[in-house]
Amino acid sequence: MTDRLDAQFAFLTEADRLKSILRGTTLADASRRENSGEHSWHLALYAMVLADQAGDGVRIDRVIRMLILHDIVEIDAGDTPIHGAHDPSEQAAREQAAADRIFGLLPKDLEADFRALWDEFEAAESADAVFAKSLDRTQPVVQNLASSGGTWNEYAVTWPQLQTRVGSKIERGAPVVWTWLRARLKAFFPEA
Amino acid sequence: MTDRLDAQFAFLTEADRLKSILRGTTLADASRRENSGEHSWHLALYAMVLADQAGDGVRIDRVIRMLILHDIVEIDAGDTPIHGAHDPSEQAAREQAAADRIFGLLPKDLEADFRALWDEFEAAESADAVFAKSLDRTQPVVQNLASSGGTWNEYAVTWPQLQTRVGSKIERGAPVVWTWLRARLKAFFPEA
Numbered sequence: 379m380t381d382r383l384d385a386q387f388a389f390l391t392e393a394d395r396l397k398s399i400l401r402g403t404t405l406a407d408a409s410r411r412e413n414s415g416e417h418s419w420h421l422a423l424y425a426m427v428l429a430d431q432a433g434d435g436v437r438i439d440r441v442i443r444m445l446i447l448h449d450i451v452e453i454d455a456g457d458t459p460i461h462g463a464h465d466p467s468e469q470a471a472r473e474q475a476a477a478d479r480i481f482g483l484l485p486k487d488l489e490a491d492f493r494a495l496w497d498e499f500e501a502a503e504s505a506d507a508v509f510a511k512s513l514d515r516t517q518p519v520v521q522n523l524a525s526s527g528g529t530w531n532e533y534a535v536t537w538p539q540l541q542t543r544v545g546s547k548i549e550r551g552a553p554v555v556w557t558w559l560r561a562r563l564k565a566f567f568p569e570a
Numbered sequence: 571m572t573d574r575l576d577a578q579f580a581f582l583t584e585a586d587r588l589k590s591i592l593r594g595t596t597l598a599d600a601s602r603r604e605n606s607g608e609h610s611w612h613l614a615l616y617a618m619v620l621a622d623q624a625g626d627g628v629r630i631d632r633v634i635r636m637l638i639l640h641d642i643v644e645i646d647a648g649d650t651p652i653h654g655a656h657d658p659s660e661q662a663a664r665e666q667a668a669a670d671r672i673f674g675l676l677p678k679d680l681e682a683d684f685r686a687l688w689d690e691f692e693a694a695e696s697a698d699a700v701f702a703k704s705l706d707r708t709q710p711v712v713q714n715l716a717s718s719g720g721t722w723n724e725y726a727v728t729w730p731q732l733q734t735r736v737g738s739k740i741e742r743g744a745p746v747v748w749t750w751l752r753a754r755l756k757a758f759f760p761e762a
Contacts, residue, residue, distance in 0.1 A: 383750045386619050390709075391716050393615055394598040397608045406586040416589045419611030422638050423585055427578050427680060439631035446614050446634070488619060517582075524583050558575045 382485050389483040392453065399452045402459030402533070403517075406524035414449040414457060417517070421445040424513045431552045435505045444499045444510045447492055451476035460518070460543050461533035473500075512551025515544045519559055527566050537567040574677050581675040584645065591644045594651030594725070595709075598716035606641040606649060609709070613637040616705045623744045627697045636691045636702045639684055643668035652710070652735050653725035665692075704743025707736045711751055719758050729759040 397415035404411055412420075422442045429438045449457075454476035458464050481493045499507050522528035530540070540563070549556040563570040589607035596603055604612075614634045621630045641649075646668035650656050673685045691699050714720035722732070732755070741748040755762040 380750065382622075383747070387712060387750075390612070390616060390619055391598050391712060394612065394713070394716070397597055397604070397612075398599075398601065405589055406583050407590075409590065412589070413608060415608035415611050416605060419607050419614070419638065420582070420586065420589075422611070422614060422634075424582060426635060426638065426684075427582055427676070430574075439634070442614075442631070442634060442638075443618060446611065446618065484619070492618075520579060520583060521586070524586070555575070558572065558579075 385483060385485045386488070389480070389488075392480060392483055393450060395453045396450055399449070399457055401457045401518075402462065402529045403521045404525055404528050406521050408525035408528060412521070414452050418446055418449050421448070421510075421513055421517055424517055425510070428513065428516075428552065428555065431555050432509045433505055433551065436509045437506055440495070440506045441510045441513075444495050444506060445513065447496050448499050448510065448514065450480055451496070453480060459529070459533070460515075461529065461535050461539065508551040510551075512548045512555070515547045516552065516555055516559070519544060519548070519563075523559075523562055523566075530566060537569040540567065577675060577677045578680070581672070581680075584672060584675055585642060587645045588642055591641070591649055593649045593710075594654065594721045595713045596717055596720050598713050600717035600720065604713070606644050610638055610641055613640070613702075613705055613709055616709055617702070620705065620708075620744065620747065623747050624701045625697055625743065628701045629698055632687070632698045633702045633705075636687050636698060637705065639688050640691050640702065640706065642672055643688070645672060651721070651725070652707075653721065653727050653731065700743040702743075704740045704747070707739045708744065708747055708751065711736060711740070711755070715751075715754055715758075722758060729761040732759065 396418070397413050399414040400411040401414055401417055422445050425438055425441045425445055432438060432441070451473045455469065455472040458469050477493060477496055481489045481496070484492065498504055499510055502508060502511050522530055545556055545560070548559065560570050588610070589605050591606040592603040593606055593609055614637050617630055617633045617637055624630060624633070643665045647661065647664040650661050669685060669688060673681045673688070676684060690696055691702055694700060694703050714722055737748055740751065752762050
């Protein structure tokens with residue numbers, strides 16, 4: 379039992395480093411960049427609040443667990459701003475190596491469970507993962523709406539870019555949310 | 571549907587302010603104080619990782635939801651460091667008023683659900699709440715162990731204080747975790 383708890387606490391203490399990974403997006407009041415730990419909390423809350431927007435068969439408690447884990451690989455692989463330039467295959471390789479190392483700190487049973495949830499999120503195919511991904515795309519839009527456009531200005535984002543990289547993913551998992559956002563996006567993107 | 575989404579997003583954007591509430595405890599690397607948003611994420615992860623330490627009848631998914639919500643009243647009421655001086659009845663009144671206002675931003679059905687979960691956590695009587703509370707007491711101990719004693723030095727915490735305010739609550743919900751911690755606390759508190 380002690381060896382098992384050693385591994386459990388080693389993982390939990392390593393996970394603390396996610397609080398020092400800074401994202402592209404800021405807080406809603408634009409006072410500073412958001413970190414991936416607090417972002418993951420916010421997304422879990424998004425899942426609780428927007429559960430009625432989930433499609434048939436979505437199990438919200440699995441979505442919440444997925445969202446709690448979804449960014450943990452960033453401890454090694456860093457955050458990839460959605461509107462920044464990056465090589466997707468290189469990023470994916472870094473994230474796989476990070477998942478091996480970080481989930482590998484856990485006892486084997488938990489490693490297998492957590493890795494399977496993270497793999498499912500990354501694959502974005504199951505109903506739970508599609509909804510989780512749509513929330514992960516929704517939250518930065520809401521942060522930017524609250525902070526006068528936030529990182530859309532910084533990255534000079536165009537409406538077609540936002541539509542492709544963000545809107546299509548929100549629409550897939552939470553279409554009514556995308557309609558709601560789109561009405562508010564007109565203030566920033568006249569074509570919306 | 572639009573009115574409902576307006577209320578849902580008003581709550582989610584207000585909740586963002588929890589990321590600016592600073593706690594007594596620091597990050598594990600002592601680089602800065604932890605905020606209550608990222609702390610809530612970390613606790614949800616604690617529940618996932620330490621689920622096998624929960625007592626009979628504990629439903630971990632309810633514990634996770636409770637922990638996601640547990641500190642949200644601090645947006646209005648502030649954090650109360652466990653080893654700091656404060657008037658408990660005044661603090662409780664501030665937190666009740668905060669719960670009225672903040673959960674009151676939600677649609678009525680969600681307000682009732684979230685408030686009931688938060689009330690249950692505060693009452694610390696149900697099996698789920700007792701386990702959630704034990705995790706809320708465990709995490710700062712682990713943070714302090716990782717950061718050379720952290721806020722125990724700052725608040726000049728004695729072993730009897732730690733035993734009463736922290737140990738007894740961890741022992742109630744997760745006794746084996748307290749045994750594990752106690753062995754490590756001897757380096758900071760010889761009487762442990």
